[in-house]
Amino acid sequence: MTVTADPRAVLRDQASAVLHGNDAGGWTRASPHLYPHQWSWDSAFIAIGWAHLDVRRAMTELEQLFAAQWSTGMVPHIVFRAGPDKPYFPGPEWWDCAISPAAPPIQTTGICQPPVHALAAQRIWQLTPEAHRPEIRGRLQVLYPRLLAWHRYLATERDPEASGLVTSYHPWEGTDNSPRWDHALARIDVAKPGPYARLDTSQVGDPSQRPTDWDYDRYLWLVEQLRKYQYDDAEIYREYPFLIKDVFFSAVLVAANAALLDLADVAGAADSDRAQLTSWLDRGRSGLGRCFDWESGLCRDYDVRTGEQIRLRTFAGFAPLFASTTDGRQQEAQLQQLDSADFCGRSGFRWRLLPSTSPAEPVFESHNYWRGPVWPVISWLLWRSLTLLGCAERADAMRLASLDQIATGGEFGEYFDPFTGAQLGSVQQSWTAAVALDWAAADRDGDASAT
Ligand code: 2M8
Numbered sequence: 271m272t273v274t275a276d277p278r279a280v281l282r283d284q285a286s287a288v289l290h291g292n293d294a295g296g297w298t299r300a301s302p303h304l305y306p307h308q309w310s311w312d313s314a315f316i317a318i319g320w321a322h323l324d325v326r327r328a329m330t331e332l333e334q335l336f337a338a339q340w341s342t343g344m345v346p347h348i349v350f351r352a353g354p355d356k357p358y359f360p361g362p363e364w365w366d367c368a369i370s371p372a373a374p375p376i377q378t379t380g381i382c383q384p385p386v387h388a389l390a391a392q393r394i395w396q397l398t399p400e401a402h403r404p405e406i407r408g409r410l411q412v413l414y415p416r417l418l419a420w421h422r423y424l425a426t427e428r429d430p431e432a433s434g435l436v437t438s439y440h441p442w443e444g445t446d447n448s449p450r451w452d453h454a455l456a457r458i459d460v461a462k463p464g465p466y467a468r469l470d471t472s473q474v475g476d477p478s479q480r481p482t483d484w485d486y487d488r489y490l491w492l493v494e495q496l497r498k499y500q501y502d503d504a505e506i507y508r509e510y511p512f513l514i515k516d517v518f519f520s521a522v523l524v525a526a527n528a529a530l531l532d533l534a535d536v537a538g539a540a541d542s543d544r545a546q547l548t549s550w551l552d553r554g555r556s557g558l559g560r561c562f563d564w565e566s567g568l569c570r571d572y573d574v575r576t577g578e579q580i581r582l583r584t585f586a587g588f589a590p591l592f593a594s595t596t597d598g599r600q601q602e603a604q605l606q607q608l609d610s611a612d613f614c615g616r617s618g619f620r621w622r623l624l625p626s627t628s629p630a631e632p633v634f635e636s637h638n639y640w641r642g643p644v645w646p647v648i649s650w651l652l653w654r655s656l657t658l659l660g661c662a663e664r665a666d667a668m669r670l671a672s673l674d675q676i677a678t679g680g681e682f683g684e685y686f687d688p689f690t691g692a693q694l695g696s697v698q699q700s701w702t703a704a705v706a707l708d709w710a711a712a713d714r715d716g717d718a719s720a721t
Contacts, residue, residue, distance in 0.1 A: 277677065278710055281673065282706075289323065291698060292698065299356075300312040302698050306357075306358055307356075308334065309347065309348055310345050311385075314335075316700045316704045317331040317394060318705070318708050319700070320704070321390075322708065329394060333413065336416045337374075337376070339416055340370075342427060343421075343422050343427075344382050344420070345382055346380065346381070349377075350376075350379075359470070362377035364466075365377075367379065367501065369500050371500075380497070381443050382443060384518070385424060385526045386651075387417060388417050388529040388530045388533070389526060389654070391530075395407075411537050417530055421523065434550075434556055434557025435515040440489070442489060445586075447639050448586070448627070448640040449631065452633065453578075455512070457511065458511055463491040464490075468483075479695055492511075512575075514573055517561050517571050518571075518592060520593075521589035521591075524554035524558070525594065527551040534547070558590055559597065563579075568587030583628035585624050585625070585626050585648055588607070588608065591604045591656070592651055592655055594658045605661070611630070613625065616629050621644075621671040623644045623649055623675065625643065626644070627640070629689075636687045636688060637687050637692070637694055642687075643687060644675065645684075645685045647701050647702070649672045676706050680693070681693060682699050683702060
């Protein structure tokens, strides 16, 4: 008798093999070749994946990342942990973070990424078996003040206006070549960075899946400017040309503040910390509310330097959903948009999943990085929020479609063409494996988990 393997069990085993394969001993490479170091928000998703295999290892992932936290509270976007046999450009020399008195002794970059870490801490706790609870509770109690300091940095240094919205300094703060940054980058006409050689384009089969040299010139020149200000937030705010109120980043902070409040009892948080988190949460929600455009049903980023709104249809427009908005009318408008022909309901899409940029935008490119493809980690954040909002059916459809997308790709791709479903970018991408593990677990326990 032939026994057919359960395809979900196969996917789980493969995902687990990706995390083990990328495990560098206490921290995990974002991918084996293209991203050989420890990346900030990748690490948070990766910890969620590890939590299904070993909650203690999951905690270590976060602890290693936070060991590189700056004295300002910032968690850097990359911690350069791989040795010289794993080259990456731009590496620590380009960033030269030692010029900042706030930098830690370990080499890092001087910018940050969306604060998914509290969501990871919350998920780890949810998955901690009884026997490990005393140990994990103790470790969470140590991590909690660091998470608070991280959120405080975002709520203050990155929001001196107290608008509830986080200011992004660089396209590398999450969604590299998203068209959301095109105008702000185009205003930079002095982009002549020092000589450099890219490594990324030779590491993916097709360089048109990556940002262009025009983008890279500007990314690198912006880092030179940040270096000039010694990564000092006040200086940067005074003079630097790229300051964007990023509604997606801000929405993740809202969700992360809610997650920290949820963990407050576990961590034994003081009343003053709870009050602070509540006020950041309320401020974040109102900030997003002010950027909501009723006509389009989408939330808009804005450019701090020009004061202009960025009117583009991208995944970031769903910031209120990512933040699990409590405003019923906004929720309704967003859910309608989500399944419209501009987004998941587009005819010809392989799966009903959210593209990074709407195919209705002239700048849409189905295979190019953040300019069109579907990213499983973004789908995970949306799935989590929809679950919290009680949209169980829509959330589960998204989970199943995402699992199918990843399984069809076969190699845990970084992003996917929304029309053909082709797997793109890097393979054996750790965060893709991590969210697959979390989604696959929901099959077994019927637990959509994000409570
Ligand atoms: C991508 O960004 C890096 C730079 O940080 C790159 O293009 O080289 C982005 O997708 C980013 O969000 C992600 O954290 C990183 C590693 O997966 O890759």
